[in-house]
Amino acid sequence: MIAGMITVATTVDRAWQTLSHRSSRHQLANFLPPQLIVPGFALKLEQLFTNIFHNALDATPPDGTITVYGHKDQDQVIITVSDQGKGMDHEQRELAMDPFYTTKDAGHGSGLGLSICYGIMIEHGGEINLLPRPDGRGTTVKLVFPVDLPGFRQKHERGEVTTHDQDSDRR
Numbered sequence: 001m002i003a004g005m006i007t008v009a010t011t012v013d014r015a016w017q018t019l020s021h022r023s024s025r026h027q028l029a030n031f032l033p034p035q036l037i038v039p040g041f042a043l044k045l046e047q048l049f050t051n052i053f054h055n056a057l058d059a060t061p062p063d064g065t066i067t068v069y070g071h072k073d074q075d076q077v078i079i080t081v082s083d084q085g086k087g088m089d090h091e092q093r094e095l096a097m098d099p100f101y102t103t104k105d106a107g108h109g110s111g112l113g114l115s116i117c118y119g120i121m122i123e124h125g126g127e128i129n130l131l132p133r134p135d136g137r138g139t140t141v142k143l144v145f146p147v148d149l150p151g152f153r154q155k156h157e158r159g160e161v162t163t164h165d166q167d168s169d170r171r
């Protein structure tokens with residue numbers, strides 16, 4: 001798996017394209033600056049955004065827009081993915097990252113999407129949080145990444161991220 005400095009805007013576009021079969025009416029508004037990069041694993045980050053978009057599409061009416069913003073703030077890259085869906089109450093936001101927690105009908109949700117996202121953010125030395133949109137309509141997923149590759153490497157050396165990706169690099 002490719003590890004390195006990842007262009008987030010490209011990863012977001014790729015993730016969106018993999019879901020194009022799901023809806024032709026939803027819009028992606030990708031406002032990420034093209035120079036915004038984070039240290040990470042390309043395919044894992046694609047999966048992260050795919051899972052988040054899946055949820056946003058499930059929650060948002062078919063004419064809705066999913067909006068992605070991002071910026072660098074000192075030693076962090078902060079990215080938000082906002083939808084215009086039904087939103088989540090406090091309890092749902094507390095439980096949503098738990099494996100197998102789902103409010104979807106049987107066969108529609110495994111309840112694993114956000115717990116996988118949580119794991120991916122831990123592997124990247126980052127954080128994921130669910131926020132209510134200020135206007136009460138929809139959900140914002142906030143992702144915080146560290147900007148520096150040395151920090152990423154040190155975490156690897158300390159065993160704080162899995163080595164599974166390094167193994168696949170060697171194949």
Ligand SMILES: Nc1ncnc2c1ncn2[C@@H]1O[C@H](COP(=O)(O)OP(=O)(O)O)[C@@H](O)[C@H]1O
Nearest residue numbers: 055056059096102103109110111112113114139
């Ligand atoms: N963007 C969102 N809008 C509203 N609810 C959401 C959103 N994202 C996640 N959720 C809630 O969190 C739960 C867990 O999400 P997830 O772990 O992806 O599992 P699944 O999508 O399989 O149910 C969902 O069932 C839903 O209730």
Ligand SMILES: [Mg+2]
Nearest residue numbers: 054055113114
């Ligand atoms: Mg999901």
